[in-house]
Amino acid sequence: MNGLLGLIDRPVHAVRRIGATVLFLFKIVAQVPAALRKPGYIVEQIYNAGGRSLIIIMLSGLFVGMVLGLQGFDLLQRFGSEDALGVAAALGLLKELGPVVTALLFAGRAGTALTSEIGLMRATDQLTAMQMMAVDPVRRVVAPRFLGGLIAVPLLTAIFNVVGVFGAQLIGVSVMGVDSGSFWSQMQSAVQTDDVMEGIIKSIVFGAACSLVAVYEGYHAAPTAAGVGLATTSTVVTSSVLILFLDYILTAAFL
Amino acid sequence: MQAEEAPLSAKDEAIVEVHGVHYRIGGRAIFSGLDLTIRRGRVTAIMGPSGTGKSTLLRLITGQSTQQQGVIKVWGEDVAAMSHATLFAMRRRIGMLFQSGALLTDLNVYENVAFPLREHTDLPESLVRQLVLTKLQAVGLRGAIDLMPAELSGGMTRRVALARAIVMDPELLIYDEPFAALDPISMGVILRLIQEMNDALGLTSIVVSHDVRELATIAHDSYLLSEGKVVAAGTPLELEQSQDQMVRQFMDGLADGPVPFHYPAPDYVTQLLADSGQ
Ligand SMILES: Nc1ncnc2c1ncn2[C@@H]1O[C@H](COP(=O)(O)OP(=O)(O)O)[C@@H](O)[C@H]1O
Numbered sequence A: 001m002n003g004l005l006g007l008i009d010r011p012v013h014a015v016r017r018i019g020a021t022v023l024f025l026f027k028i029v030a031q032v033p034a035a036l037r038k039p040g041y042i043v044e045q046i047y048n049a050g051g052r053s054l055i056i057i058m059l060s061g062l063f064v065g066m067v068l069g070l071q072g073f074d075l076l077q078r079f080g081s082e083d084a085l086g087v088a089a090a091l092g093l094l095k096e097l098g099p100v101v102t103a104l105l106f107a108g109r110a111g112t113a114l115t116s117e118i119g120l121m122r123a124t125d126q127l128t129a130m131q132m133m134a135v136d137p138v139r140r141v142v143a144p145r146f147l148g149g150l151i152a153v154p155l156l157t158a159i160f161n162v163v164g165v166f167g168a169q170l171i172g173v174s175v176m177g178v179d180s181g182s183f184w185s186q187m188q189s190a191v192q193t194d195d196v197m198e199g200i201i202k203s204i205v206f207g208a209a210c211s212l213v214a215v216y217e218g219y220h221a222a223p224t225a226a227g228v229g230l231a232t233t234s235t236v237v238t239s240s241v242l243i244l245f246l247d248y249i250l251t252a253a254f255l
Numbered sequence B: 001m002q003a004e005e006a007p008l009s010a011k012d013e014a015i016v017e018v019h020g021v022h023y024r025i026g027g028r029a030i031f032s033g034l035d036l037t038i039r040r041g042r043v044t045a046i047m048g049p050s051g052t053g054k055s056t057l058l059r060l061i062t063g064q065s066t067q068q069q070g071v072i073k074v075w076g077e078d079v080a081a082m083s084h085a086t087l088f089a090m091r092r093r094i095g096m097l098f099q100s101g102a103l104l105t106d107l108n109v110y111e112n113v114a115f116p117l118r119e120h121t122d123l124p125e126s127l128v129r130q131l132v133l134t135k136l137q138a139v140g141l142r143g144a145i146d147l148m149p150a151e152l153s154g155g156m157t158r159r160v161a162l163a164r165a166i167v168m169d170p171e172l173l174i175y176d177e178p179f180a181a182l183d184p185i186s187m188g189v190i191l192r193l194i195q196e197m198n199d200a201l202g203l204t205s206i207v208v209s210h211d212v213r214e215l216a217t218i219a220h221d222s223y224l225l226s227e228g229k230v231v232a233a234g235t236p237l238e239l240e241q242s243q244d245q246m247v248r249q250f251m252d253g254l255a256d257g258p259v260p261f262h263y264p265a266p267d268y269v270t271q272l273l274a275d276s277g278q
């Protein structure tokens, strides 16, 4: 009986949380014009969020690119078309791996940091103190962090893609001996603006989703050490599932 | 219980009026018919055992929560009926000192004190600097401007928070447990600052605390809260001399009395027997 109730309870809880998150998004969006008037805070957050993730993004980009080089070469070789390796790597990175892996890494690195930062501000009365100083924490704390993440993720995705293509080239051309000319020229002629757009739109959507989840979890964390810990975990889990879900939706929409 | 309502002169005009407030949270009644008045220019002490709802009362006064029944007026205006803008306008006239200090951890002392100025004014940097240094000088921490909050002791944290609370020249200063977990010297410093602020700046002060003796030296009025009501009101001296059991227990720090030592529990022997029986 209890189990049954639990089964009903969970979806209700989930729907409620989705609703609360969307409402929170509206609150943030309402404060965006005011937040834009002090662009310094947003730049600071782009630097915070982006800088924190830059090294792992570049390292991961390199390895993902190198794996693409190996797997792509192995696969294409079976059809005797290893010259298409450049196209395969570029499309794989631009349309899928770049936005998805970058967003997942961003959620794990910068997202968790955002959540625990805001959660700790809540737990130590800093947000209440701001409200008491007639300063809206959504405008001063949440909106700049949300915008910072929203801008940082597409930028990081671009860096991930560049490093990834370089990694694929490193393995494919330098190690496996694919012709350098055809690697680059085929890539140039086959990759369309639409492919690039798909990647850019995905990375913007993922950036918004990751940042929203991170600031929501932090802002609504229980004001205790345990509460902040839980919120941080929740950020990783929720963001990851959300990114993969949105990826499917967006991919289906673009085909 | 409550001091008789004398006709209001400009001098003892009520800044905060709390009338018949009932407040429940999480199925528990925190206040059941609370009445009190904070008068202009005076230091009012609000005392009571921890968990009575002193911080909750401050939240109600500042509009962070709303009571289910009764009225709270600040400067004559009903807090519960205020719009967001009016509420924020009211808060700009109030300085609040949190028990934890609540300094912004990513800003240094200087930027913490400058924070309200930067948010609410467009003053040139030279003027901001002058204001910040004046306030820090008042709390004796002008030399600490470059320190981060993590580098401050408990007493220093509260002094910086006090400087921040007065930087916008508020008319009402609220202190939530300003002495908690302070060494005797820091406590003396804060005590002196509260008195100086009140007299020199012509402020009205509300001090929430359970340090009865310390408060008695600076408070003009005091209220003792217990179980959702004001159980005693008057000057600290009157409370000190009260024969009321509850007041005596609180003033003398007795473990048992009207406030029981034991949290409500089933009979001890019965419970032990029942537990061992299983
Ligand atoms: N959100 C809440 N849900 C349930 N109970 C609460 C909540 N907030 C405060 N309380 C209860 O209200 C009571 C008064 O708290 P508080 O005002 O902090 O007391 P004080 O400041 O006098 O020590 C406490 O017993 C606390 O457990």
Ligand SMILES: [Mg+2]
Residues within 6 Å of the ligand: B054, B055, B056, B176, B177
């Ligand atoms: Mg308290």
